[in-house]
Amino acid sequence: MTATIRQALRADVPGMQRVRASVRENILRSTVITDADVIRAIEETGRGWVIEQAGEVIAFAVGNAENGNLWALFVDPAHEGGGHGRRLHDAMVAWLWSRGLRRLWLTTESGTRAQRFYESAGWKNRGRLPSGELIFELHVADQPP
DSSP states (O other): OOEEEEEOOGGGHHHHHHHHHHOSSSOOSOSOOOHHHHHHHHHTSEEEEEEEETTEEEEEEEEETTTOBEEEEEEOGGGTTSSHHHHHHHHHHHHHHHTTOSEEEEEEOTTSHHHHHHHHTTOEEEEEOTTSOEEEEEEGGGSOO
């Protein structure tokens, strides 16, 4: 079955919330992320992408164009290992670079598959937050031509 990537729409928010709630590790710190929060993130401060298969959202990512934050990247556990995370990551990073950002950042829990994923994508560990989460950065100057 073909999985397609496209820009996230308001109508995708319930599916995005379902995927977010289904992950087994590295959940977003705040458990109270409303649909309005997600809509604001994909329509006002940045953009979101979804991977859809058979009409269902199976993965999504959201990037903030105002501050360069990779706010979310989640894959439904039933669809892990299919390259969906990398496709979303690459689309989001390319879009953020196209917006003129020079530095991107994210936070993630230590010792998770997400940490290894971001390290393999070239993100650099820059320390820890008081919560213990790791801070990662990606700089446009460090990207291959």
